Amino acid sequence: TQLLEQSPQFLSIQEGENLTVYCNSSSVFSSLQWYRQEPGEGPVLLVTVVTGGEVKKLKRLTFQFGDARKDSSLHITAAQTGDTGLYLCAGARRQQAGTALIFGKGTTLSVSS
């Protein structure tokens, strides 16, 4: 059972369209992070949200952390071809041995011109 479910798994859209990617769990996280990964490279951190209900904006990207800190969404306005990539959400959970970061399987976004 995947602890963090991301949807959709794949998304193919035209430049200029809007889209939303979801990250859901039945577990509570102390923080939630979003990364973007391009082929052949490691993931790059986009944002960290910590407080339930928190909304953060990064240019055309809007990130929201659910009130109960179990889910998050990423909304992209007017997508561009440069937004193409694998979007990963990751939740931080405190465990006995320390904090663990659990990743969803990702959403592959393809934006065409």
Add this chain to the structure above:
Amino acid sequence: KAGVTQTPRYLIKTRGQQVTLSCSPISGHRSVSWYQQTPGQGLQFLFEYFSETQRNKGNFPGRFSGRQFSNSRSEMNVSTLELGDSALYLCASSGQGGISYGYTFGSGTRLTVV
């Protein structure tokens, strides 16, 4: 400042061999984590090291091991390679805020086992 550096970028090994991967974290970062990324399973946590001690470990067999040196550089070793070990191995470091505030990842080592 320099990012997280992983070497080598690509490796081809034969089943049964062993391999050592290296990671240099961002200067000043004391926590180094390792992940395995495959198309089917996504990113799976291997282990985390902090100040030369393994602080957390994922659910991987004992063939996967790691260590961290006093300068925070880390290595991971996989012994008796299996075909299923073919993957992108990613190293990530985190600073004073800890893992909860995010990782900086390296570009990864692409391991192919034949």
